[in-house]
Amino acid sequence: MSSLPPYASTGQRVWHYSYLAICAAIFFFLIFPIIVILPLSFNAENFFTFTPAMLALDPEGYSLKHYYDFFTNPDWQQALKNSVMIAPVATILATSFGTLAAIGLSQSHVPYKPAIMAVLISPMIVPLIISAAGMYFFYSRIGLQGTYWGVVMAHAALGTPFVIITVTATLVGFDRSLVRAAANLGANPVTTFFKIQMPLIVPGVVSGALFAFITSFDEVVVVLFLGSAAQKTLPWQMFTGLREQISPTILAVASLMVAISIVLLTILELLRRRSERLRGLSPG
Amino acid sequence: MSETADQLLTTKDGKPLKAALAKALRRDKLRALALIAPLLIFVLLTFVAPIVDMLFRSVENDIVSETLPRTVIELQDWDAESGVVPGDATYNALHYDLMIAAEKKKHTQLGTRLNYEETGISSAFRKTGRRVDDFGEGYTDQFVALNEAWEAPATWVDLLASPDWVKSQATWAAGDQKATAEPSFVINDTARKALPQTSEIYGAFARTIQVEDQDSPTEEEPWNAVYSALYEDLTANPAAADAFSGANEALLSEAAAAVATFTPVDIKALFVKADKDWGEPSIWQTIKTFAPAYTSGYFLNSVDAQLTADGVQMKPEDERIYLFLFGRTLMLSMAITISCLLLGYPIAFLLAHLPLRTSNLLMILVLLPFWTSLLVRTSAWKVLLQQQGVINDFLVWIGVISDAGRLVMINNQTGTIIAMTHILLPFMILPLFSVMKTISPNYVRAAKSLGATNWTAFWRVYFPQSVPGIGAGAVLAFILSIGYYITPELVGGTSGIFISNRIAYHISSSLNWGLAAALGTMLLAAVMILFLVYDRIVGIDNVKLG
Structure with a gap:
């Protein structure tokens, strides 16, 4: 499909190029909304569209005022601070519990494995609005609703399935004879874990942690119900901003978040390559 | 030989080998469980318990x-x-x-x-x-007219309070009253038997004023309802006074004799x-x-029915909304899934057949939206689709539409479908891509060499092999779509909202939590059924990310 044979008929040529054009259009659909907010976030006016000055590439039409607003407005700064306080703690909880459980699940004899797996994966499957509703009812009963730890624990629970899945995937390719060799050479289980197993599964753990982090960092439904004003996170502030007083500062925040996504995506890709190289799955 | 067959195989220290192996296996199992246990307990407490609580709340009705x-x-x-x-x-x-x-x-x-x-x-x-x-006021007036003692709080305490309580109350009153609360009121046994209603209502009165108002029964005149209860007790049991002694007996006998002449209150x-x-x-x-x-009231409500004295009935035509909303959620999710499939299939096909280097590069275009915050993408669509937005401006500029005829693409179903298709498209492309990667090109080549046209080779040979990918992608997109809340809320207006928006409304605005729980339970059941289908197609262990 990638290239046409020299003997292709006109009809085939037309079809081939129109197919490529369709694909280009779909890629455009996928990427355009994300690209378009970058220039718009430098708008000098409080508009959500390109002003004539911007189209004329007039420097007057561009400014950093929305970024300035983000970094000086106390609402946004508080939201950023809350996000930075909640997401890493939720990530640490999810990653440490999740990695241990994934190692447990990869052992050869695990009783009730399908049932356990179903329970552990369930936070990923249940629609967020239902998790949010259930947690809201339950956490109100036990007094965790509207508290920092309530939000952190909810986010950690939502992030664990991703850790389990990525770490389990790494462990599938893990050669267990390495552990036996270590034991044979006199290492105790703890040394074996940290010296042999951990370095090899680290890419899986890190990408699981990244997934858990982004789950918490982007999460808005659960925190909307579980949190109080003191736990207002960045996505929550964006949500209210979009619903009530729409200000272009949102576009500046969105652009910064796209930058964060690009960084995360790059780290993940590098990890994936490293892991494949270590396991000898791909030439590089 | 016959000797060894009778002998049990043993380990070096003389235990039967079978037992030793079983023991080792058990240790393995326990170790695995010990590693899983922290997370399992954590998820059970923070996630499963809330879901179970919600299921319970959807039928709970003890109020x-x-x-x-x-x-x-x-x-x-x-x-x-x-x-x-x-x-x-x-x-x-x-x-x-x-x-x-x-x-x-x-x-x-x-x-x-x-x-x-x-x-x-x-x-x-x-x-x-x-x-x-005020309902019992008629009785209060008649009792007080009969004997003014009935107006004094002390009369009631003397008649009904248990001696122990009177003692501990006196100790409390003599000490620092602010330091502790007054001891909780207790009825005496005589009154409980002889004047059951009065004791019960007076007891409720005493405890309520103690808790709600921090008042003491020794200082407050009882509710009119207490007089009403006393009237009933004395009418039902004129000999009640015999159980008491002294001043109380006299007071009650006088009242018991008089109640027959009281004007009853209707x-x-x-x-x-x-x-x-x-x-x-x-x-x-x-x-x-x-x-x-x-x-079952909440569940009936969530399917537009109601429980009446004559059994289960449908609500009046103009009050039915939930079946309609469930229907719309399914229809819109279906439309979104189909658009995802139509847009995702060509892309996955292209990615699966390009050389690795190019396809890795193009894959970034799929993964970047996947990794971008949901709110960023939703706000982007809000910017693009609104009437003064980028798309309308562009169309006006090239002259396709007039300035007055700007398209309404947001706050309706179109907005929801476009934005959600964009958001869920990567979830369709990734499973399709991983299935297409495994389809060997030899089958299509064989078909072509046997004389099939390009179309026949694709439709009869390639497409059926890609169906598992379609199944996995479609079910995944559908599951994600029917539970979506944020995007419909922001770009859906009133005609593009889902059942989840209604659940959120009942949690935070109407405060009808039971109904929210029932709607949530039904949505959860739908997702679970779909998930079983997904498990059949893909298998829960084969879920891959990125």
């Missing part, structure tokens, strides 16, 4: 029997089909229940709860709650005067129908 215990018991013998209101005993019971509820300010909650089932009940409870305090008439609904059987039917501690 009626908790707030109106006496009325519920009286109503057991009443025939809801009879078309007449219950007897005076039920009105009396409701008088006491409502008096206590009103003082604890719980009657409005009950009114709100029952109002979900029949409109108008809330106002009946509110209006009556304001006046119920409690029922007072209820009807407070709100005329109390004279209709329908309000009583509703209370009786929702008296049990568990109800």
Whole structure:
């Protein structure tokens, strides 16, 4: 499909190029909304569209005022601070519990494995609005609703399935004879874990942690119900901003978040390559 | 040989090998479980328990029997089909229940709860709650006219309080009153037996003023309802005074002799005067129908039906919304899934057949939206689609539409479908891509060499092999789509919202948590069924990310 044979008929040529054009259009659909907010976030006016000055590439039409607003407005700064306080703690909880459980699940004899797996994966499957509703009812009963730890624990629970899945995937390719060799050479289980197993599964753990982090960092439904004003996170502030007083500062925040996504995506890709190289799955 | 066959295989230290192996296996299992246990407990506590709690809440209904215990018991013998209101005993019971509820300010909650089932009940409870305090006033006046002692709080305490309480109350009153609360009021046994109603209502009175108002029964004149209860007790048991002694006996005998000449107060008439609904059987039917501690009412509500005295009935045509909303959620999710498939299949096909280097590069275009915050993408669509937005401006500029004829693409179903398709497209492309990667090109080559046209080779040979990918991607996109909340809320307006938006509305605005839980339970059931399908197609262990 990638290239046409020299003997292709006109009809085939037309079809081939129109197919490529369709694909280009779909890629455009996928990427355009994300690209378009970058220039718009430098708008000098409080508009959500390109002003004539911007189209004329007039420097007057561009400014950093929305970024300035983000970094000086106390609402946004508080939201950023809350996000930075909640997401890493939720990530640490999810990653440490999740990695241990994934190692447990990869052992050869695990009783009730399908049932356990179903329970552990369930936070990923249940629609967020239902998790949010259930947690809201339950956490109100036990007094965790509207508290920092309530939000952190909810986010950690939502992030664990991703850790389990990525770490389990790494462990599938893990050669267990390495552990036996270590034991044979006199290492105790703890040394074996940290010296042999951990370095090899680290890419899986890190990408699981990244997934858990982004789950918490982007999460808005659960925190909307579980949190109080003191736990207002960045996505929550964006949500209210979009619903009530729409200000272009949102576009500046969105652009910064796209930058964060690009960084995360790059780290993940590098990890994936490293892991494949270590396991000898791909030439590089 | 025959010797070794009889011998058990043993380990070096003489244990049977079988037992030693079993022991090792058990240790392995325990170690695995010990590693899993922390997370399992964590998820059970923070996630599974809330879901179970929600399931429970969707049928839980103890507010009626908790707030109106006496009325519920009286109503057991009443025939809801009879078309007449219950007897005076039920009105009396409701008088006491409502008096206590009103003082604890719980009657409005009950009114709100029952109002979900029949409109108008809330106002009946509110209006009556304001006046119920005066219902027994007729008796109070007559008792006080008979003997002024009935007006003194001390008379009541002397008559009804247990001697132990009187003692501990006196100790408390002598000490620093602010340091601790007054000891909780206790009824004496004599009164409990001889004057059951009075003891019960007075006990409720004493504890309520102690807790709600931090007042002491030794200083407060009881509610009118207590006089009303005393009237009933003495009418039912004129010999009640014999159980007491001294001044109390004299006081009670005098009252017992007089009650026969008292003018009875028509409690029922007072209820009807407070709100005329109390004279209709329908309000009583509703209370009786929702008296049990568990109800199917919320579930019936979420399918536009209701529980009436005549059994389950559909709601009136103009009040049905949930079946319609469920239907719309399914239709829109289907439309989104189909658009995802139509857009995702060509892309996955292209990515699967390009050289690795190029396809890795293009894959970034799929993964970047996947990794970008949901709110970023939703705000981008809001910017693009609105009437003064980028797309409309562009179309006006190239002259396709006039400035007055700007397209309405947001706050309706179009907005929801476009934005959600964009958001869910990567979830369709990634499973399709991983399935297409495994399809060997040899089959298509063989088909072509046997004379098939390009189309036939694709449709008859390639496409059927890609169906598992379509199944996995479609089910995944559909599952994610029917539970979506944020995007429909922001770009869906009123015509593009899902059932999840209604759930959120009932949690945070209407506060009808039972209905929210029932709707959530039904949505959860739908997702679970779909997930079983997904498990069949892909297998839960094969879920891959990125």
